Amino acid sequence: MSPSDGSSGLRAGLRGLTTRGRSFLAAGLTAVACSYLLDQSALLHVGVLLAALPLTAALLLAGTRYRVASGRRLSPHRAVAGQEARVHLRIDNVSRVPTGLLLLEDKVPYVLGPRPRFVLDRVEPRGHHEVSYRVRSDLRGRYPLGPLQLRLADPFGMCELSRSFSASDVLTVVPQVQQLPHVRLSGEWIGQGESRARTLALAGDDDVILREYRPGDDLRRVHWKSTARYxxxxVRREEQPQKARAAVLLDTREIGHRGSGPASSFEWAVGCAASVAVHLLQRGYQTRLLTDLGHCVPGPEAGGGGNTAADASGLILDALAVVDLSDGSGLSRAEDPLRASGEGLLVAVLGDLDEEQTARLARLRTRTGGAVAFLLDTGTWAGLRMIAPDTGGEEFQDRVRQLREAGWTVLPVRAGDSLPELWQAVDRAESPSPYREEAGA
Structure with a gap:
């Protein structure tokens, strides 16, 4: 913060006069005028004193020469919906003179709560003060914090000048992630036997190549046939561990969801996709997020395989923090990314489906190593019908049956259902594959 000089500084100071300062100035000028009309010299002295006090405060405040720097730190930088985060502010006086009274106000969206305000009496030269406040949001999203506004005030409250820093930060509020139970899934790799063969089929060929011998290499890895040739x-390179692949498909179509706000079917679907994606990453799957628009958030294999599961989890949660309803009418744009990724586990979180979309999903099952569908009965979110746990609309039951006949593990979801309990039913032993039925025919 730089000082103001000359007439421009005085004008800025006059504009910063408070109600008290303007009242003193008006009273002083009135007393001066009355002293001439009434020929009272004592009243003139009082008027000059009253007018001089706010003018002096404005001139001194506008001519301050100290500099103030600020910093902001978020803890955590990525918050969970419904949980609090703390914002730490640091004010540094980088000048050689102490500051006067400082009033701080940080700009935050109304969703996070009221604007925090702080009063600092004095900051020593080269010293600093730290303050903090808490924010909380029940709605996921990305919320700007700042810029920090600093107001200078004189001890008598005659004048206030506002300065605004340019730096700001963003708080990301991600969906709540529920802990899911460990169940058997198609495509998982234990590292031996048939599990390993299935995983290699999902993840691709072994990365086995030859290279020149280096001091320290195990002689048992020497490839004698290639040694004789070259x-x-x-020596053989060690085989790189292979991981099963998984994709989480989120249906964001506005026509496929009902309800509004945090209690809508769409928000349940977003939370489900977040929980499933994080769960699969923790189990070692190379997981990515897809939407009906074809948007894809890569898993840990992105960037040459340098990303960890935690990095991939952060990328997916950041994407889900800002995902919104789309105006799409179908799921066709998600098919090409799924075909390009090859075989793997597919978990789809779906809203209302029509006959054509159900048929497309049924055909898509043949291209994946395993398929699980959370099919939302969105009518229960809209309160259109009150149904028993194992019943539903006739059309909804038809969609469930068609997907199951195509080999999908279908989990009907109704408002109020528990995601961990639904996930408990995802078991490959409980989902007979249509290919095994054909082989036994």
Whole structure:
């Protein structure tokens, strides 16, 4: 914050006069005028004193020469919906003179709560003060914090000048992630036997190549046939561990969801996608998020495989923090990314489906190593019908049956259902594959 000089500083100070300062100035000028009309010299002295006090405060405040720097730190930087986060502010006096009274106000969206305000009496030269406040949002999203506004005030409250810093931060509020039970899934790799064969089929060929011998290599890895061919020692590279792949498909179509706010079917679907994606990443799956628009958030294999599961989890949660309803009418744009990724586990979180969309999903099942569908009965979110746990609309039951006949593990979801309990039913032993039925025919 730089000082103001000359007439521009005085004008800024006059504009910053408070109600008290303006009242003193008006009373002083009135007393001066009355002293001439009434020929009272004592009243003139009082008027000059009253007018000089706010003018002096404005001039001194506008001519301050100290500099103030600010910093902001979020803890955590990525908050969970419904949980509090703390914002830490640091004010540094980088000048050689102490500051006067400082009033701080940080700009935050109304969703996070009221604007925090602080009063600092004095900051020593080269010193600093730290303050903090809490924010909380029940709605996921990305919320700007700042810029910080600083107001200078004189001890008598005659004048206030506002300064605004340019720096700001963003708080990301992600959906709540529920802990899911460990169940058997198609495509998982234990590392031996038939599990490993299935995983390699999902993840691709072994990364086995030859390279020149290096000091310290195990001689048992020497490939003698290639050594004889090239005339120098050649060894096998160790096989890289393979991971099963998974994709989480989120249906964001506005026509496929009902309800509004945090209690809508769409918000349940977003929370379900977040929980499933994080659960699969923790189990070692290379997981990515897809939407009906074809948007894809890569898993840990992105960037040459340098991303960890925690990095991929953060990317997916950040994407789900801002995902919104789309105006799409179908799921066709998600098919090409799924085909390009090859075989793997597919978990779809779906809203209302029509006959054509159900048929497309049924055909898509043949391209995946395993398929699980959370099919939302959105009528229960809109309160259109009160149904028993194992019943539903005739059309909804038809969609469930068609997907199951195509080999999907279908989990009907109704308002109020528990995601961990639904996930408990996802078991490959309980979902007979249509290919095994054909083989036994």
């Amino acid at each position: 005339g120098e020692l050649m």
